Amino acid sequence: MSSTPEVYLDAASSTPLHPAARETLLAALDRGYGDPRRLHAAGRDARLLLDNARAVVAECLDARPDEVGFTASGTDAVHRGLLGLTAATGRNGIVHGAVEHSSVLHAVAWRPSPAHAAIPVDATGRVDVGALVDAAGRPGVGAVALQAANQEVGTLQPVDEVDAPAGVPLLVDAAAAVGHVPLPRRWDALTASAHKWGGPAGVGVLVVRRGTRWTNPFPGDDGLDQLGGFPNVPAALAAAAALQATLAERAEVAARQFALVNHLRGAVRTLPDTEVVGDPVARLPQLVTFSCLYVGGDEIVSALARRGFGVASGSACTASTLEPSHVLAAMGALTHGNVRVSLGRDTTADQVEGFCAALAEEVHRIRAEAGL
Amino acid sequence: MSAPGETPVTEIDCRDLPCPRPIIELAKALPSVAVGDLLAVIARDPAARHDVPAWCRMRGQEYVGEEVADDGAPRYVVRRVS
Numbered sequence: 370m371s372s373t374p375e376v377y378l379d380a381a382s383s384t385p386l387h388p389a390a391r392e393t394l395l396a397a398l399d400r401g402y403g404d405p406r407r408l409h410a411a412g413r414d415a416r417l418l419l420d421n422a423r424a425v426v427a428e429c430l431d432a433r434p435d436e437v438g439f440t441a442s443g444t445d446a447v448h449r450g451l452l453g454l455t456a457a458t459g460r461n462g463i464v465h466g467a468v469e470h471s472s473v474l475h476a477v478a479w480r481p482s483p484a485h486a487a488i489p490v491d492a493t494g495r496v497d498v499g500a501l502v503d504a505a506g507r508p509g510v511g512a513v514a515l516q517a518a519n520q521e522v523g524t525l526q527p528v529d530e531v532d533a534p535a536g537v538p539l540l541v542d543a544a545a546a547v548g549h550v551p552l553p554r555r556w557d558a559l560t561a562s563a564h565k566w567g568g569p570a571g572v573g574v575l576v577v578r579r580g581t582r583w584t585n586p587f588p589g590d591d592g593l594d595q596l597g598g599f600p601n602v603p604a605a606l607a608a609a610a611a612l613q614a615t616l617a618e619r620a621e622v623a624a625r626q627f628a629l630v631n632h633l634r635g636a637v638r639t640l641p642d643t644e645v646v647g648d649p650v651a652r653l654p655q656l657v658t659f660s661c662l663y664v665g666g667d668e669i670v671s672a673l674a675r676r677g678f679g680v681a682s683g684s685a686c687t688a689s690t691l692e693p694s695h696v697l698a699a700m701g702a703l704t705h706g707n708v709r710v711s712l713g714r715d716t717t718a719d720q721v722e723g724f725c726a727a728l729a730e731e732v733h734r735i736r737a738e739a740g741l
Numbered sequence: 742m743s744a745p746g747e748t749p750v751t752e753i754d755c756r757d758l759p760c761p762r763p764i765i766e767l768a769k770a771l772p773s774v775a776v777g778d779l780l781a782v783i784a785r786d787p788a789a790r791h792d793v794p795a796w797c798r799m800r801g802q803e804y805v806g807e808e809v810a811d812d813g814a815p816r817y818v819v820r821r822v823s
Binding site for chain 1: 760764765769786787788790792794795798
């Protein structure tokens with residue numbers, strides 16, 4: 370085993386805690402244990418911290434505090450958000466992009482409807498807005514779901530071009546985008562996940578605009594205050610602190626990451642029989658995905674891990690279902706030999722350079738062993 | 742489907758091979774096929790449905806389409822064009 374620490378290039382799966390959130394979390398662990406519904410001192414303290422977290426997240430997401438709720442995860446936020454919109458409209462049909470996160474696809478499958486529609490994407494992964502709006506106008510459609518940016522290939526979706534029919538709310542899954550790019554402005558509900566922006570895991574965010582009809586689709590009271598039971602107040606506050614810190618440094622970090630990813634894309638393109646997928650410009654700054662012919666996704670991920678680089682893959686052999694990534698399939702991209710690299714806020718040019726060298730060697734070795 | 746009277750000259754059986762072996766075998770078999778002839782790969786691996794057309798696009802070959810083998814396994818047909 371090498372003693373060098375792993376170069377973690379899978380920030381799009383989960384980030385380390387932002388340093389600015391650490392002190393907040395530790396302090397809140399001591400202070401934020403009470404039940405925020407109680408009127409005693411510990412309860413009022415917890416209420417103060419929770420309201421503070423909500424206010425900060427609201428400001429960061431350009432929303433009002435009473436529009437923000439904390440959930441158990443980004444997936445939980447999508448389920449509650451989307452199913453709550455269709456429950457309120459009384460129409461189960463959901464129109465969504467074909468490359469949405471699996472949490473959206475699972476919510477769609479939860480209540481079957483002949484009005485459900487998955488809208489195709491082009492080769493870069495961008496959804497067909499015209500087809501999306503057309504489908505949204507059909508009878509039985511209760512909500513539209515479109516992500517801000519794709520979690521696997523980084524392509525930004527044209528959310529602000531979506532002119533959905535009146536009475537058909539738009540939920541934007543912003544989990545991949547928050548903290549990395551400016552958010553779309555046109556949405557009725559928005560979801561995100563703290564561990565994607567430097568906050569702790571176990572904190573999702575559901576924002577529902579005032580005036581948007583939404584009811585709790587699951588057992589429990591209506592309203593966004595205590596979605597899913599007793600809130601994790603310290604984690605919510607740490608998530609808020611991380612979001613604030615991440616947005617404060619976003620312009621600088623994103624510019625640096627965008628340039629590093631451009632360099633990485635260029636290096637990957639020099640490998641034979643390898644294609645970089647996703648939009649080269651209208652994309653997340655920190656993420657790039659590519660597929661190498663004749664290479665197993667599990668093989669290359671394991672080989673890179675042995676070389677000290679932690680990356681993800683959308684190839685079937687790396688998925689619990691053994692199905693290839695629905696994102697890559699919808700784009701018509703090669704699904705095997707897939708590698709997703711996502712940089713952290715402190716990833717260096719030297720680390721990217723080292724990764725490129727290791728990648729070229731491992732791809733060459735794996736192909737040679739396959740007799741190609 | 743193949744045009745009438747036109748039969749793939751080469752068929753490779755990758756029924757039980759995991760991803761990406763069917764594509765590796767396809768690439769290895771291509772030189773044995775004359776330009777203009779057909780090559781069919783039988784593969785149950787779910788990735789092959791996406792990866793045979795993607796391979797054709799990346800390697801400049803023509804993807805003809807998907808058929809069903811006698812035992813129900815998917816059979817992907819490719820024409821060598823270069």
